[in-house]
Amino acid sequence: MIVRTLTDVIGTEHDVDTPTWSSRRLLLKKDGVGFSLHDTVIKAGTETEIWYKNHIEAVYCIEGRGEIEVVGEGTVYPIEPGTLYVLDGHEKHLLRGATQMRMICVFNPPCTGTEVHDEEGTYPIID
Numbered sequence: 673m674i675v676r677t678l679t680d681v682i683g684t685e686h687d688v689d690t691p692t693w694s695s696r697r698l699l700l701k702k703d704g705v706g707f708s709l710h711d712t713v714i715k716a717g718t719e720t721e722i723w724y725k726n727h728i729e730a731v732y733c734i735e736g737r738g739e740i741e742v743v744g745e746g747t748v749y750p751i752e753p754g755t756l757y758v759l760d761g762h763e764k765h766l767l768r769g770a771t772q773m774r775m776i777c778v779f780n781p782p783c784t785g786t787e788v789h790d791e792e793g794t795y796p797i798i799d
């Protein structure tokens with residue numbers, strides 16, 4: 673059994689900060705459970721272009737408000753506490769935080785813990 677707290681992760685290499693989001697990676701590939709789980713903060717007033725070509729991501733909002741736009745379709749979905757979205761089609765998207773948003777993110781395959789987006793908004797597969 674694994675027991676961990678957010679406090680255990682904050683300030684470590686698995687607490688990754690970027691100009692538009694910060695991600696505290698609580699559960700990682702090395703834990704061997706088949707997915708990773710992140711407590712992510714989307715910064716207020718930001719827009720991030722993301723394209724997880726190599727991963728499925730499920731995102732559950734627990735705080736704040738914003739929206740997600742599917743690039744190409746132009747469809748925009750509002751996000752508020754209680755909203756789940758799942759990028760099961762590897763959709764390229766624009767994530768906007770109207771306010772600061774706190775999101776619980778699950779990745780399959782799991783992240784190793786230090787990933788940041790490349791120029792396409794993608795995380796690599798790290799073996």
Ligand SMILES: CC(=O)NCC[C@H](N)C(=O)O
Nearest residue numbers: 693695710712731775777
């Ligand atoms: C919601 C989202 O995709 N935010 C970007 C960071 C990513 N979810 C992560 O936690 O690594």
